[in-house]
Amino acid sequence: HNVEHHRAHLASSFYVSPFERAALLSIDGFGDFISTMWGVGEGNSIEVLGQVEYPHSTGILYTATTQFLGFPHYGDEGKVMGLAPYGEPRFMEEFRDMIRTEEGGRFRLNLDYFRHHAEGVEMSWDEGSPTIGRIFSDEYAKRFGPPREKGAPVTTREQDIAASLQKRLEEVGFHILNHLHDRTGLTDLGLSGGVAYNSVMNGKILLNTPFRRVYVQPAAGDSGTALGVCYEIYNGLLKQPRSFFMEGAYTGPEFSDDEIRAELDQSGLEYETHSDREITRRAARDIADGAVLGWFQGRMEFGPRALGNRSIVVDPRRADMKDILNERIKKREPFRPFAPSILEERVGDYFEQEHPAPTMLMVYQIKPDRRREIPAVTHVDGSGRLQTVSQEVNPRYYQLISDFNELTGVPIVLNTSFNENEPVVCTPRHAIDCFLKTRMDVLYLGNHAVRRKSS
Numbered sequence: 001h002n003v004e005h006h007r008a009h010l011a012s013s014f015y016v017s018p019f020e021r022a023a024l025l026s027i028d029g030f031g032d033f034i035s036t037m038w039g040v041g042e043g044n045s046i047e048v049l050g051q052v053e054y055p056h057s058t059g060i061l062y063t064a065t066t067q068f069l070g071f072p073h074y075g076d077e078g079k080v081m082g083l084a085p086y087g088e089p090r091f092m093e094e095f096r097d098m099i100r101t102e103e104g105g106r107f108r109l110n111l112d113y114f115r116h117h118a119e120g121v122e123m124s125w126d127e128g129s130p131t132i133g134r135i136f137s138d139e140y141a142k143r144f145g146p147p148r149e150k151g152a153p154v155t156t157r158e159q160d161i162a163a164s165l166q167k168r169l170e171e172v173g174f175h176i177l178n179h180l181h182d183r184t185g186l187t188d189l190g191l192s193g194g195v196a197y198n199s200v201m202n203g204k205i206l207l208n209t210p211f212r213r214v215y216v217q218p219a220a221g222d223s224g225t226a227l228g229v230c231y232e233i234y235n236g237l238l239k240q241p242r243s244f245f246m247e248g249a250y251t252g253p254e255f256s257d258d259e260i261r262a263e264l265d266q267s268g269l270e271y272e273t274h275s276d277r278e279i280t281r282r283a284a285r286d287i288a289d290g291a292v293l294g295w296f297q298g299r300m301e302f303g304p305r306a307l308g309n310r311s312i313v314v315d316p317r318r319a320d321m322k323d324i325l326n327e328r329i330k331k332r333e334p335f336r337p338f339a340p341s342i343l344e345e346r347v348g349d350y351f352e353q354e355h356p357a358p359t360m361l362m363v364y365q366i367k368p369d370r371r372r373e374i375p376a377v378t379h380v381d382g383s384g385r386l387q388t389v390s391q392e393v394n395p396r397y398y399q400l401i402s403d404f405n406e407l408t409g410v411p412i413v414l415n416t417s418f419n420e421n422e423p424v425v426c427t428p429r430h431a432i433d434c435f436l437k438t439r440m441d442v443l444y445l446g447n448h449a450v451r452r453k454s455s
């Protein structure tokens, strides 16, 4: 079988969604000569209703601007999204000229600003991660001045360009989505494609369109096309019944207690072992005491977000935790926010919106009177990229946050991926290596805990 790129994206956000019928949007850089595709899914089939062809692409616009702002690496778009709230969108005229909306949910790039349509997008591989050649043209410099050199200070110009880009992306996104709603009359939406990682845009969909429920595929980018191809064949072509709702993203490898013990024994580290009930209580106590915790449990997450099975967890009440994490482990740019995991039933107490966000792909505003309570997960504009945690989907992580809530009265922990600057850890061995290399305080592996000896 041969499943086209965007059909795979659409399938990935429909067949594993909770919806019997839904509007679908794949919003992307490009794939198979198309950047954006929308349609409607019903039962065991998907009908495509419209598309935008390459070189016109929201993903290209975002990547080009990210490069111009001096962030050259694959996936750096998230940094620009994190930078945007520091700026004022004073370049809207320029960005509305760079990407123009058209009838029927369509849009066009002003190609004067870009090189990809004439010269293609060079992709090369640099020690395992892809590098993309320069996409923006000299027109950027005419409008904004010279590009920022990598590593140069980030000034208000960069912040304002990021803010304008983000705002324009949202305008174009809602333009497509409002058309999709008009065309289908549906209020349930399945969302995929690399641009669907823009959790700031996603978090505003319910406020700017008639959609009422949104399912964002946890691996919305190209890794998720593998999932889409499987279900397009299984449900779409072979008409097998739809039976799997991918509510979390816990479909990766898991390791037995024997395997974990074997690795711990081999490492020569001393460890304690506790009962199921006791392990989350101890961990919650450590978090409340200010420890930086490695938290390794069950199946690894599919997609880019650590969702409480391969996570580093700390206390969100401590304003200094951002700096501690950056200094000891993450070494990220100081403007990038850290994310909160919250008990699902408490979302409305802390956030302005309550729609679930189980895969950390929605950013909502934190209620103003709550911001001071959880400074380590409150971004400069008062927003938070939350993960809502339910007992059914991740019982152990839910229990950890519940125990933390019991101790502190706060039903939230700070969750960041379990890695230094390499890929997220997968195996117990990776977790132990990361623990030893960084200045984490405690490592929880299943029901075992390793404490760093105070030196």
Ligand SMILES: [Fe+2]
Binding pocket: 005, 009, 028, 029, 030, 031, 193, 194, 221, 222
């Ligand atoms: Fe894609």
